[in-house]
Amino acid sequence: MSKEKIKISEAMWDFMPPEYQDMVDRATYGNNQRSWKDIGSSKELIEQHSLCAGCPESIAFRYILASLPNPEDTVMVGSTGCTSLVFPHVAIQNIHSLFGNQNAIASGLKRALKVRFPDKIKDVVVLAGDGATVDIGLDMTMQSWFRGEMFTTICFDNELYANTGGQESGLMQKGFVSKMAPVGKLFEKVRLPEIAFESGCHYVACLTVSKPNRVEKVIRNAVLVAREFGPTYVQLYTPCILEIGKQSMEGLDEMKDAEAIGQRFVAKEYMTDNVKAFLKEQDAKDKAAKKAAKAAAAAAK
């Protein structure tokens, strides 16, 4: 990891728009200790977002980008939906796929990267809505898990099709009425985290994005485990404030309510024993690295 990959030609430096200079100068690329705490003080990997004001997807997106262990060598695969409006602003390689096809695209991509760059770590991360992951793309999602494809799938679960005006999705809760589903959902929210674990995912997490450090940990775990073991799945509750009739400032409260004891988004994780041991080792390494970085910073002062 280094800034080597994003150098501006010296003769052109003065002519580059400031946002690019800023990106090269202050982005967190190459910083092994990068974290969600860099949001706001260093150059973020999203310039602007094009979501509704206060949409929790926007902050979830930032946390995810800040948590990727290897952003320069990560390729994200997106799908149609509200998230796809943000990808053009993201300073990480990304591919837009046909709605629902994201996990098929990611499978091919990950395999091709492995052939093309056998000596390099290249992470592939899918980021798609619940409609793309659980309904229209469910076949592609699950087949990639059955095959043990080595990448991470992240689902922004806003419990409906937000981008097309609020149709019912498999992840919608039973009884919920939305603008384009006036009858109300007749069956239960699909238990995709459990299905994912049964289908071959080595690490699964389901939570809201109310706590950045938790999101960071989970994303990092998922990417590292996908590198070593096989498919991983993270489901994040990012409520569509527009569809549930909340104000811009109310997204956080909505998430906190939804993760309270007994509610549907109490944080949960599933992992194999091997993964548990691996993550424990990884945690110890991370702690040591953090300590060393702190000591080095103190010595430099």
Added chain:
Amino acid sequence: MSGYQVKPGPEAFLPPSASSMGIVLPDPGEGHIEGRIVPEDEAYELAARKFLEAKVPTLFPGPLVLWHWNDNAAEKAKAIKRLAEAIPARIIPMADYRPKYPKIIPEVEINPNHPNLTIWHNKIDACIFIGVHCHQANLALKIIRGGTSCYTMAMCAQAGHEDACLSFRDASVAKIDKLTETVLRLKKEGVKSQGDEFKQFRNNYTVSYKPSYE
């Protein structure tokens, strides 16, 4: 042979792609002027004159030269700066191809999805694309030809651009320098730049990480 000519616009909201009108690309050692295949020297001569005749001659470097992918890219960037100083011409970068919404800042950048905004805003009447990937260059060149009267040129690293009014192919540092030399020679012969006075836009961004290139 096609009777179609790749002239400056405004041609139509959606001008036809030049290739669909029968315009073909030059072979090595050749260029094209408005769709007519010519020896490369003729293209240098006309390109240099177009820049000197223009009121707002502008160079549009693309990602292939703006970013330091390798040493050759950095050398091409230097050659572009020499060309800009010789004419003199503005340098306005096309740093990437993202559709930038809600807006671009047309003084400092050009975007392939609405290049006409930069042309209109700065009243650019002659321009050259250098280091822009083929498909984005063709898209942008067509939009410019569609909605503006700017004379478009392309210094293409591959086989040339049929959608530019004038195109070179196989761009290299030597070729960019040859264009610079042609401009300087014409100036020596008495051809004066008709360009408006301008100050090259420079960012006053304060740098904490200065790239080093030893």
